[in-house]
Amino acid sequence: MTTHLFDPLTLRGVTFAHRVWMSPMMQFAAVPDGPDTGTPTDWHVAHLGARAVGGAALVMTEATAILPQGRSSDYDLGLWNDTQARALQRITTFLTGLGAVPGIQLVHAGRKGSTGRPWPDPDRTQNSWPTTGPSAVSFGRLPAPDELTVDEIAHITKAFGAAAARAAHAGFRVLELHGAHGYLIHQFLSPQSNHRTDRYGGSLTNRMRFAIEVVDEVRRHWPDELPLFFRTSATDWLAGDTDDERPGWTVADAVELAAVLEEHGVDLADVSSGGIVHDAPITVGPGYQVPFAQAVRDKAGIPTAAVGLITDAHQAETIVSDGQADAVFLARELLRNPMWPRQAAAALGHMLAPPPQYTRAFT
Numbered sequence: 188m189t190t191h192l193f194d195p196l197t198l199r200g201v202t203f204a205h206r207v208w209m210s211p212m213m214q215f216a217a218v219p220d221g222p223d224t225g226t227p228t229d230w231h232v233a234h235l236g237a238r239a240v241g242g243a244a245l246v247m248t249e250a251t252a253i254l255p256q257g258r259s260s261d262y263d264l265g266l267w268n269d270t271q272a273r274a275l276q277r278i279t280t281f282l283t284g285l286g287a288v289p290g291i292q293l294v295h296a297g298r299k300g301s302t303g304r305p306w307p308d309p310d311r312t313q314n315s316w317p318t319t320g321p322s323a324v325s326f327g328r329l330p331a332p333d334e335l336t337v338d339e340i341a342h343i344t345k346a347f348g349a350a351a352a353r354a355a356h357a358g359f360r361v362l363e364l365h366g367a368h369g370y371l372i373h374q375f376l377s378p379q380s381n382h383r384t385d386r387y388g389g390s391l392t393n394r395m396r397f398a399i400e401v402v403d404e405v406r407r408h409w410p411d412e413l414p415l416f417f418r419t420s421a422t423d424w425l426a427g428d429t430d431d432e433r434p435g436w437t438v439a440d441a442v443e444l445a446a447v448l449e450e451h452g453v454d455l456a457d458v459s460s461g462g463i464v465h466d467a468p469i470t471v472g473p474g475y476q477v478p479f480a481q482a483v484r485d486k487a488g489i490p491t492a493a494v495g496l497i498t499d500a501h502q503a504e505t506i507v508s509d510g511q512a513d514a515v516f517l518a519r520e521l522l523r524n525p526m527w528p529r530q531a532a533a534a535l536g537h538m539l540a541p542p543p544q545y546t547r548a549f550t
Contacts, residue, residue: 200412210516225265239287242528257295279358290361297371348404363416368462421479500531
């Protein structure tokens, strides 16, 4: 049978073997302190390598902090120094050798920082360092962040650029900026978390300013021949898209942002949703975020990737073949089944060549 899911895709100078990609997923397994703070461990090599062996065409390293204060926990990966970059090169070399494109997602957690791992950790405490955000507005029960000054915003912007340069030297071929799920860039975008009255707050144009400045700074340091992705929460699931009375970021806002970001050098929008408040009324179901990816693709004219409860080969094929998105990111499904891409290919009548060590299992 004909499959579009396993057609190659080229963005700038990078060709992906097909459209099944591994989404960045935080592992909370990096070195937590000492001179190697923020560097990957054997867990990352095994975790990411398994998905490359399983056939994912793009393997995205988890959200990686650009500054120590931008971490969600002590165990987050970091890319604010050269020691971290050298350690990550082991992973990019391994993934490339397996035929996967290595990608990395850069993040600053903002007011969602310093929250610790999502399981009990008697050796660490939450809120061990003060957090910052666009405004002194707390997320749920977390402490309110300190409002960033304009100089501090400029410092963070430059840190994104410096991390992008290190990512290139480390051998990554795709870079994604995390502008979703309630982290710092998203905090500037959403009126729910951004109450500023200067040039970074108020109007949609002002609230988009930080995201655009980060993209511009990253593009100055990220090679022209390599693609830049931007993960966006297409909606906060608040006012404008639901019956919730609280103001939030909307699909229309996401479309406008994506169109502007493409003009500034973003090559693909990775379209997710939510994360700006802890109690948004989210309607979840199979492929529930795919319509957002299609709306951004159709109205902004930028390539998109869809994510969110994509679990079946034929479902993924339909998303790509019907033009709802240009690729699919798989997250929890790949945690459950690292071999999903190979099994999906077989279900669609396509064969992904295995590593030579596994050939006997596929002949």
